[in-house]
Amino acid sequence: MNPYPPIVLVAAFSGWCLWRRYREGHLLAPASGLHVQILIFFGLGGLAFVGFQNSDPLLAPEEVKHYAALCCWPLALGYVAAVVLERRIFRPAPREEPVLTEAGILTPGAVSLLALLGFGGYVLEGRINVPGLQSVPSYFKILFFPGLFLSLTSTLSHRTISKQVESLIIVLASALALFTPWRSVLVLAISTILLAFALTRPSWLVPAYLLGVVSILVLVPFQNLKKADFSAFRRQPVAVLRESLSMPLAERLAQVEELARGRLDYVREMSYVQRALETSMPPRNGQTYVNIVSQLVPRILWHNKPEMAHWAGFDLPREIGLLHKEDEYTSWAVDMFAEATYNFGIWCLLWFVPLIFLIARGIENLIVKLYSAPQAVLLADVAFFFFFLDITTVIFAASEAIALLLVVKVVDHSMTFLERQKPQATAPAFKRSRRRRAKAEQLPAAEP
DSSP states (O other), X not given: OOSHHHHHHHHHHHHHHHHHHHHTTOSSSHHHHHXXXXXXXXXXXXXXXXXXXXXXXXXXXXXXXXXXXHHHHHHHHHHHHHHHHHHHTSOOOOOOOGGGSGGGOOOHHHHHHHHHHHHHHHHHTTTOOSTTTTTHHHHHGGGHHHHHHHHHHHHHTTXXXXXXXXXXXXXXXXXXXXXXXXXXXXXXXXXXXXXXXXXXXXXXXXXXHHHHHHHHHHHHHHHHHHHHTHHHHHHOHHHHHHHHHTSOHHHHHXXXXXXXXXTTOHHHHHHHHHHHHHHTOOOXXXXXXXXXXXXTSOTTTOTTOOOHHHIIIIIHHHHHTSSOTTOOSOOOOOOHHHHHHHHHOGGGHHHHHHHHHHHHHHHHHHHXXXXXXXXXXXXXXXXXXXXXXXXXXXXXXXXHHHHHHHHHHHHHHHHHHHHHTSOOSHHHHHHHHHHHHHHHHHSOOOOO
């Protein structure tokens, strides 16, 4: 079977849907994050997978084509069904993008708080051993890129919130890009910058895109060298940077290709899952989703709670062949669509993809009803946009979504409280003076 038609279909539909949502003022919404994930990780990533099929370490070129086509046709058909439901039945009314209205103006304190909480989440993730608190940094780190995005849109639309806040966020974003071993942070940072330009300065999008390409060619080799020996980077960061800058262009392109074909390619993950199901791995028959409930219970209340993170991130990718068993450090949790296939089989994507989009659309409706302050609604929309863009396994996504709703609810209460504390004397005084002026205009002029 030819894998290109379903992959091109997925890429074309996702690009068209994003364009329509952009024109209708709904680009920053949970469902849009899903469309972006489909476009990048299945459309562009799928093209990279079948286009560089000879470079896959464990699958022969014939297997790449076979499994890519086998996995992408159900995905494409399920995605088309989801798009039809969205455009025909659940299509939201057109509006102006909220980030470009008064709702997009957050106080410097609010943006700083988002950035600091998100940065703390990245720094502290995996370093807290207190029972019941290990997952808290994972919940907070989701706030960093929404804070970065809102800061950028305020600046690019000439509504600079504060030079100090801008400097703080730029320093924090640079620190994350330089001092964390995660390449996904680099991808998210560049995507956030391009998205901010697309909304506020469309005429600058092409130069910003070219700058993003150059940044990827420069930073991906640096990220790979840093990740290969992170202790050496900590000792001599400048030396690692110089080594990456001296790398020839051909090697840079090869490393970018490896990133696109590996970490940005969910078709490859589904292919490995499908091969494992056909050869050695029994289907889970929904057992994975039973554990969602257990993940909602804090470990401090349930000491023997099933440890799903190790299984999903370490055992499963080695069982299906994504990672070598000799690799004792790398974690790789497969995406939620591959997770659905190892539970119910590949054709479950016909109903699973529309179901995920319906859940995202339901969260959009819930956000409007749950929060009072327009800024809180916008923050929730942006946060869930990035949440669905970056979502992997559903095992942990449910607890992260609930935690994110609660965090934004706290922000909403804080904004509402501060709004109520503002002095109300100015408005009544203005009304009284206006009444006095109207009364004076009705009186006859005084005779000399």
